[in-house]
Amino acid sequence: MNVTINDVAKAAGVSTSTVSRVISDSPRISEETKQRVRKVIKELNYHPNAIARSLANKSSKTIGLILNTEAETLVRNPFFIQAMTGISQYAQENSYNVMFAYNKSEDGDLDIAVRYVNSRSVDGIILFTSRTNDKCIGFLTRNNFPFSVIGRPDQTEGVLWVDNDNFKATNQVTNYLIMKGHSRISFLGGPQDHNVSRDRWEGYKKAMTVHGYSIDKSITFQDGSFSEEFGSECMLNMISAKEKGTPLPTAIVTSDDMQALGVLKAMRKMNVSGIAVTGFNNVPISLYQNESFTSVDVNASKLGFFAAKLLIGKIEGRKNLPTHYIVPTNLVEVKPFY
Amino acid sequence: MNVTINDVAKAAGVSTSTVSRVISDSPRISEETKQRVRKVIKELNYHPNAIARSLANKSSKTIGLILNTEAETLVRNPFFIQAMTGISQYAQENSYNVMFAYNKSEDGDLDIAVRYVNSRSVDGIILFTSRTNDKCIGFLTRNNFPFSVIGRPDQTEGVLWVDNDNFKATNQVTNYLIMKGHSRISFLGGPQDHNVSRDRWEGYKKAMTVHGYSIDKSITFQDGSFSEEFGSECMLNMISAKEKGTPLPTAIVTSDDMQALGVLKAMRKMNVSGIAVTGFNNVPISLYQNESFTSVDVNASKLGFFAAKLLIGKIEGRKNLPTHYIVPTNLVEVKPFY
DNA sequence: TAATTTTATGCAACCGCTTACACAACACTA
DNA sequence: TAGTGTTGTGTAAGCGGTTGCATAAAATTA
Incomplete structure (x- = not known):
């Protein structure tokens, strides 16, 4: 039906191997023959069949992407789609295709990974998860299947990964607040089974102790979710603690913009103001506020780009x-509504 | 290296064709043989090679997705990622893979489509674009290559597409405002080269005329972009027109949440309040406001789901x-900040 | 019991491309 | 001039499956 390498070979009066070699620009073919074959290729509008090529090369030139995140998060946090664009960009530059599969169920990611690996439809996999003891990582490692991870995994031994320097990020943002004159600074952390949560906590702690400020347990919260609810909850908590004599912080370092949004909402609700809030991901929150709000832009598309780079480097040996890779972050002052 | 159908055949003492038939559960194989072969398959942990299968079947069992949108839009509007999850879901249910490629450059989508088609790495394509006179649609149609479109295209002849009833959507939301007592209602439209813009305009117009309300040209705007800037611009425009005697509307129907956000920001800036605003896409804007804000949820993941359904139906003949498919919309009252 | 049909399996070609190896033609060396 | 090396191209065997056709064995019919 479609024009194949055979048709080209016949039309050009050469063998298929010659055509194949012309396509890969092999030095073993004379310039003259190359010209002739190329002309026929143009005329017949021939394009190699990627699948046949994959079979012969034992390489699909495709990388797989596994999204195993709550739809809610996927929608609110542009992180994922940004990372995907970065991955796609590097992949295209290197003639790779990108497959993706979305599955929100627990262990759904593992099922997909197993399918990808067994069917050999991808040459490597990029994982978004970075939970401690990730099952996918274990599975892929055991099968010696190329993969890279966005988010530093627990066990980095033999694993390719990209991440921000999360320690540095919260350290920086905390220092920034301190520079602005804050000393009583609250901290909201993420889930304990994510390395990122520990790093962010350490970064905050370091900045505080270096400046000689104490860490008040009553205004630091850990093992929370990256959600609005957790943010609101913590803020309300601090507001009610105030009545029991614990003064409010003047600034709050959160681990996610959703948390920050929750904090801001709770502040608004309880009519509290004048607290500087920081978050992560530069989510387009666009809220009306006269509060100071700063977000750490994690540069998600770069994270994706380098994850693809590591993976493809590995695949190609x-x-x-x-x-x-450590991708730099940068602080973004979120413009207030007006 | 990997276990192939040959290994299974040898181990089971049958021919490869028998193994192949066992895998596809052909009725021509005896139950006894099936059992035996299946046992060997388990023991050897055999999994068919998807690529070899694709070559033999002349079908990649893969659909391609082309994202040709400004990164800014992709990030702010969850529409795309939502649609992608819907596509992935239907694809998985039907044993299809999903490839995606992101390219923001003008005609980048066409390049990708050409590559997909020529290399035969996908069996069909889903387009997000629905610009009038879309080049991709033309190309795919000419090549008789299966595709479906999210967003009703200009020429529906022979094209598979999914969309909301955009006429109905703005009609409904306008009626909703009228029901609430509004009669002087402004309209902000989208780009004229998108069908959706015309439909939304017509829906608004119909609701207004049916109720006997006039359409005031000075408070209706068309051929705008789906952006915050356009929203602000129109609002500022109306505010300055007020000084020349044109009264402000009491409600504004916009064609996108970004436009609505721009309107709200401009109102805030100019200290105008009490105008009901509506938008599209249920974008997580989370703004602090005491204004009434309603968004039309277009059900993006359903749109993706059905686009995949149409496409796979076509592929499988x-x-x-x-x-x-027309996917229903629903009105969402966006909760104010508190 | 012989003829016919049905059932279960194997053979081999094919999907479209890559590549190790063979080999003819020519150029160079001794 | 025979021997050796280089260059350009073809032959054929893969890659790992699917499937039309042939066929042997078993079941059915007459």
Whole structure:
């Protein structure tokens, strides 16, 4: 039905191997023959069949992407789609395709990984998860299947990963607040089974102790979810603690913009103001506020880009490759509503 | 390296064709043999190679997705990622893979489509674009390549598409405002080269005329972009027109939540209040406001789901399939900040 | 019991491309 | 001039499956 390498070979009066070699620009073919074959290829509008090529090369030139996140998060946090654009960009630059599968169920990601690996439809996988003891990582490692992870995993031994320096990020943002004159600074952390949560906590702690400020347990919260609810809850908590004599913080370092939004909503609700809030991800919250709000932009598309770079480097067996990339973050002052 | 159908055949003492038939559960194989072969398959942990299968079947069992949207839009509007989850869901239920490629450049989508089609790495394509005279649609149609479109295209002849009833949506939301007592209602439209813009305009117009309300040209705006800027611009425009005697509307029907946000920001800036605003897409804007704000949820994941359904139906040559689906919308009252 | 049909399986070609190896033609060396 | 090396191209065997056709064995019919 479609024009194949055979048709080209016949039309050009050469063998298929010659055509194949012309396509890959092999030095073993004379310039003359190359010209002739290329002309026929143009005329017949021939394009190699990617699947046949994959079979012969034992390589699909495709990377798989597994999204195993709550739809809610996917929708509110542009992180994922941004990372995906970065992945797609690097993949295209290197003639790779990108497959993705979304599955929100627990262990759904593992099922997909198993399918990808067994059917050999992808050459490697990019994981978004970075939970401690991730099952996918275990599975892929055991099967010696190329993969890279967005978010530093628990066990980095033999794993390719990209991440921000989360320690540095909260350290920086805390220092920034301190520089602005704050000393009583609250902290809201993320789930304890994410490394990112521990790093962010340490970064905050370091900045505080270096400046000689105490860490008040009553205004630091850990093992929370990256959600609005958790943010509101913590803020309300602090507001009610105030009545029992615990003064409110003058600034709050949160681990996610959703948390920050929750904090701001609770502040608004309880008519509290004048507290500087910081978050992560530069989510387009666009809220009307006269509060000071700063977000750490994690540069998600770069994270995706480098995750793809690491993975494809591994697939192609390139030598002397880094095992990870640290993508810089930058502070973004979120413009108030007016 | 990996266990193939040959290994299974040898181990089970049958031919590869028998193994193949066992896998596809052919009725021509005896129950006894099936059992035996299946046992070997388990023991050897055999999984068919998807690529070899694709080559033999001349079908990749993969659909391609082309994202050709400004990164800014992709990030702010959850529409795309939502649609993608819907597509992925239907694809998985039907054993299809999903490939995606992101390219924001003008005609980048066409390049990707050409690559997908020529290399035959996908069996069909889902387009997000619905610009009038879309080049991709033309290309795919000419090549008789299966595709479906999210967003009713200009020429529906022979095209599979899904969309909301955009006429009905703005009609409904306008009626809703009228029901609430509004009669002087402004309208902000989208780009004229999108069908959706015309439909939304007509829906608004119909509701207004049916109720005998005039359409005041000075408070209706068309051919705008789906952006905050356009929203602000129109609002500022109306505010300054007020000084020249044109009264402000009491409600504004916009074609996008970003436009609505722009309107709200401009109102805030100019200290105008008490105008009901509506938008589209149920974007998580989370703004602090005491204004009334209603969004039309377009049910993006359903749109994706049905686009995949139409496409896969076409690919598999199913008969008596619909040529399009209309996905219902629903009004969402966006909760104010408190 | 022989003829016919049904059932279960194997053979081999094919999907479209890559590549190790063979080999002819020519150029160079001794 | 025979021997050796280089260059350009073809042959054929894969890659890992699917499937039309042939066929042997078993079941059915007359």
